Amino acid sequence: MQAIMNLLEKYVVPVAAKIGSIPWLVALRDSFIATLPITMAGSLATLLNALLSTYPAQWGMDGFVNAVQPIIQIDTVVSIGSLTIFAVFFAAMWGYHLAEAYQVDGVAGTLISLSAFFMGINSNASLAVPGLSKGAVKTLTTAGATYANGSLTVPNAFATGNLGSASLFTAMIFGAIATVVYIWLMKKDISIKMPDTVPPAVSKAFTTLIPGIAALYVIAIITYLFQAFTGQAFGDWLSATIQAPLLHAGQGAGMVLLVSLLVQVFWFFGIHGPNVLAPILESIWGTSQIANIQAFQHGDALPYKWVRGSFDAYVWFGGSGGTIVLLIAILIFSKRADEKAVAKLAFAPGLFNINEPVMFGLPIVLNAIYFIPFIVAPVLNTAIAYFVTVAGWVGPVKIAVPWITPPILNALMATGFDWRAAVLALVNMIIAFFIWLPFVMASSRVQVDESGNPTAA
Amino acid sequence: MIFVNSALYLDKMVAVLEAYDQDGVTFKLQSKQGMRATFATTGTDLDAAAKAAKAEIKKQSWASAILFQVGVA
DSSP states (O other), rough: OOOHHHHHIIIIHHHHHHHHHHHHHHHHHHHHHHHHHHHHHHHHHHEEEEEIIIIIHHOHHHHHHHHHHHHHHHHHHHHHHTTHHHHHHHHHHHHHHHHHHHTTTTHHHHHHHHHHHHSSSSSEEEEEEETHHHHHHHHHHHHTOOEEETOOOTTOOOOOOTTGGGHHHHHHHHHHHHHHHHHHHTTTTTTOOOOOTTHHHHHHHHHHHHHHHHHHHHHHHHHHHHHHHHOOOOHHHIIIIHHHHHHHHTSSSSHHHHHHHHHHHHHTTTTTTTHHHHHHHHIIIIIHHHHHHHHHHHHHHOOOOOOOHHHHTTOOTTTTTTTHHHHHHHHHHHOHHHHHHHHHHHHHHHHHHHHHHHHHTTTTTTOHHHHHHHHHHHHHHEEEEHHHHHHSOOOOOOOOOTTOOOTTTHHHHHHTHHHHOOOOOHHHHHHHHHHHHHHHHHHHHHHHHHHGGGGGG | OEEEEESHHHOOOHHHTTEEEEEEEEEEEEETTTTTEEEEOOOOOOHHHHHHHHHHHSSSSSGGGGEEEEEEE
């Protein structure tokens, strides 16, 4: 084992640490994390509206739905101001964290990234309005709109459809290009210097003036040229040719299982898997999750089956590795006093998916006895949940739930109270329990052997 | 006493903490066995000392990739 650890310290950890400290990836991870209040507020509003409107309406409780209309309207306002325009918040955070990562003014980075995002997306809002009368078309055309093939297009208007998850990659790419130009010019010290007598806030704004203008003109030229040569908004093209295929790739069983496996292997050897893989987890499955929440909010079909919250709902109960099940197995079947003591201490945090005490207390990290179940149980749970969801037996995750939400309840809430999700989480826990059980008993026997007590052998 | 648990880079963590000296808080290695190192600290508030130790380790470029735990022994 020591030889493996030496190899890991020499070759794997430096690479993982390098990945984990690349300013771009750190900024990407931190940008997603920073949007948490927005995601959670939007999810809460969506969840409340499902409880107050969607489900009661399906059950014919129209009187109840009418009575709670004010609350439904308030929730709708929250949704529109949060998740519906999620890419705007992400663009702001992306510019801020990227600029801060390179030690330049984050506020200017925020504004530049935001501006670049709005330049990149389609600034014509289209609406399907089939069968308009000639008079109506003439009036609208006079007002500046265009009407063709049953579609009404209003110029210089940002459609909310272009401000949400569908434009996240546009926010990433345009925000990155603009912020990098800004950072580069700031680092080259190409800026206006003000005398010391000028107030710091004014001086700061002038310092970022030339880099900011240059960055935004670079984006404007790119979008203009692209539009001129292709007749299409750059953002629309990015969404269709880069974002959509990447998110689609994230729906493949191979990729989902590979990530599940990698997280476990990393944890076992003491590497923080979710931290190292966060840029991938968030940009692919996090984006898919926001798309699902938005679709649920609008009553549309959910576009993705497997999203970021699916791992939390069906696999990482009690923390990575599904360790709450291990604690239950130890409490019931282990004869080792030390493991029972750790399980008792770790059970309460485990209910909220905090498993550090287990990882180092038992320990699981580098514990050869627990290697197989720690890897196999989560991967098998992932496979089961994935295929059950893809088969349509359980609804996909469509609400963002805080990761500390206890197991089963997490699945129930994340799927908008689909009882089948709770059953799936429970079944997965039972399966994981039986995978862990023989190894808990083997561990129990090892200790007894060491103490010389033959009764438990 | 505080402890640090880590399967990887424990030696580096020991070096980081033994070099730490802020607000009158220092750490001195007492024992190192397997994944666990324990430290005596001059800090009177052990919880605060453990938090400071964790924050100091997290500042290192390699720390984001490592699973580690810091607590009061």
